[in-house]
Amino acid sequence: MNWGDDTQAVLLTLKLAFVVTLLLLACGTPLAWWLARTSSRWKAPLSALVALPLVLPPTVLGFYLLMLMGPHGIVGRATQALGIGLLPFSFAGLVVASMLYSLPFVVQPIQTAFEAIGARPLEAAATLRAGPWERFAHVALPLARRGVITAAVLGFAHTVGEFGVVLMIGGNIPGATRVISTQLYNHVEAIEYPAAHRLAAILLAFSFAVLLGVYRLRPQGTLVAAPADGAPRA
Amino acid sequence: MTLEPIRGLRALALAALALLAVRARADEVQVAVAANFSAAAQRIATQFEKDTGHVVKLSVGATGKFYAQIEAGAPFDVLLAADQATPGKLVAEGRALPATLHTYATGKLVLWSADPALVDGQGEVLKSGRWKHLSVADARLAPYGQAARQALASLGLAQAVQARIVTAENIGQALQFVQSGNAELGFVALGQVQPPDGSKPAGSMWVVPATLYSPIRQDAVVIAGTQVAKAATQFVDYLASAKAREVIKACGYGW
Numbered sequence: 001m002n003w004g005d006d007t008q009a010v011l012l013t014l015k016l017a018f019v020v021t022l023l024l025l026a027c028g029t030p031l032a033w034w035l036a037r038t039s040s041r042w043k044a045p046l047s048a049l050v051a052l053p054l055v056l057p058p059t060v061l062g063f064y065l066l067m068l069m070g071p072h073g074i075v076g077r078a079t080q081a082l083g084i085g086l087l088p089f090s091f092a093g094l095v096v097a098s099m100l101y102s103l104p105f106v107v108q109p110i111q112t113a114f115e116a117i118g119a120r121p122l123e124a125a126a127t128l129r130a131g132p133w134e135r136f137a138h139v140a141l142p143l144a145r146r147g148v149i150t151a152a153v154l155g156f157a158h159t160v161g162e163f164g165v166v167l168m169i170g171g172n173i174p175g176a177t178r179v180i181s182t183q184l185y186n187h188v189e190a191i192e193y194p195a196a197h198r199l200a201a202i203l204l205a206f207s208f209a210v211l212l213g214v215y216r217l218r219p220q221g222t223l224v225a226a227p228a229d230g231a232p233r234a
Numbered sequence: 235m236t237l238e239p240i241r242g243l244r245a246l247a248l249a250a251l252a253l254l255a256v257r258a259r260a261d262e263v264q265v266a267v268a269a270n271f272s273a274a275a276q277r278i279a280t281q282f283e284k285d286t287g288h289v290v291k292l293s294v295g296a297t298g299k300f301y302a303q304i305e306a307g308a309p310f311d312v313l314l315a316a317d318q319a320t321p322g323k324l325v326a327e328g329r330a331l332p333a334t335l336h337t338y339a340t341g342k343l344v345l346w347s348a349d350p351a352l353v354d355g356q357g358e359v360l361k362s363g364r365w366k367h368l369s370v371a372d373a374r375l376a377p378y379g380q381a382a383r384q385a386l387a388s389l390g391l392a393q394a395v396q397a398r399i400v401t402a403e404n405i406g407q408a409l410q411f412v413q414s415g416n417a418e419l420g421f422v423a424l425g426q427v428q429p430p431d432g433s434k435p436a437g438s439m440w441v442v443p444a445t446l447y448s449p450i451r452q453d454a455v456v457i458a459g460t461q462v463a464k465a466a467t468q469f470v471d472y473l474a475s476a477k478a479r480e481v482i483k484a485c486g487y488g489w
Contacts, residue, residue, distance in 0.1 A: 171400030
């Protein structure tokens with residue numbers, strides 16, 4: 001093991017976290033908007049589904065993804081029929097798995113921020129003839145921006161620290177699926193403690209910096225229950 | 235101070251000692267066992283408990299992890315490793331009892347596929363394009379991974395298959411990749427695919443000739459500082475008994 005391998009793992013991890021965060025913001029924001037405003041009977045089951053990755057051990061999630069995305073699984077059969085091939089052991093597979101794994105960390109802060117806005121600003125915008133899209137894009141989203149930033153940072157950081165899922169479906173392929181956490185784990189398992197310490201230090205410093213940034217942004221709030229700017233506090 | 239409480243204490247201490255003496259006959263031995271050997275270890279432990287009255291508690295895991303835990307003072311009495319290096323290292327560091335160190339099993343490497351028609355009796359399939367992923371355990375972490383790499387090198391195929399190898403963290407995961415069909419074939423331990431009743435394993439396999447890789451010797455050792463040295467040593471010795479060896483052989487190992 002040398003610096004080159006570690007650098008490659010660090011770069012791949014950052015790439016994975018960027019892609020996953022962008023995709024999650026794109027899918028998670030509409031989902032959070034819907035969850036914050038709906039009174040549908042599907043709200044509770046869907047919220048529970050979104051929160052499940054918080055509860056399931058990552059290796060268990062990874063194991064079932066390996067089964068589902070394999071040639072005998074439902075997802076695997078679908079991706080093969082679509083000509084995509086199989087997802088395990090590929091970067092695309094890691095992206096899909098990481099999105100599932102980090103979903104609650106992105107949806108929940110945004111949902112909380114949307115909920116904190118309340119109905120009044122949106123009603124006011126409606127009386128000024130703002131359409132549904134304008135109310136969302138020009139009123140709700142700016143008011144919830146801190147929630148969105150928190151979501152992006154948490155989603156990014158959580159993906160960087162992801163381990164169990166990648167371990168199960170990755171196959172440890174340099175440049176495709178070998179990320180910091182699995183590389184660090186392999187150093188520890190191989191009793192290469194100096195290399196492990198070095199990588200752990202990088203991961204620790206990075207995570208601390210990210211969390212410090214989030215708390216600077218929000219001196220009083222907790223991470224997940226993030227009230228929106230200007231929203232009246234109960 | 236009166237004599238009475240002291241006498242009382244002495245009686246209590248004697249009673250405690252007597253209790254300890256009774257308990258010493260049925261000791262509890264904490265055994266850390268390498269994942270590949272867990273099925274065999276379970277059967278041997280049950281037999282050992284029946285024969286001696288001691289209780290055996292098994293913890294299944296990776297040898298490298300056990301090493302780190304023993305370094306940190308984990309309360310294991312015996313280590314059944316997947317290799318020779320780790321127990322040897324523990325002995326060299328004074329963390330294990332040298333007199334108890336011995337090879338309890340020798341592993342056999344097989345090339346296995348869940349597909350009954352894929353792997354032939356000579357391993358020729360490795361040269362073919364009929365598969366996309368070959369599952370191999372990490373050679374740095376798993377002795378079977380190291381053996382698989384040696385076998386590939388002996389066959390002159392190391393370069394040819396390199397790009398199609400998926401690396402599993404341990405031999406258990408190497409099997410999982412193949413069982414789930416994500417890798418068409420992989421190098422695993424015979425002990426993993428051999429049913430203990432001696433019947434034919436599912437899928438198709440090639441038992442890799444032992445001449446293609448250095449022997450996978452798995453060593454056992456008693457950890458220094460154990461409170462139950464006698465029972466622990468008894469368990470380690472028991473692994474070489476005829477009864478234990480019958481199980482070891484049935485599970486796909488030599489010794």
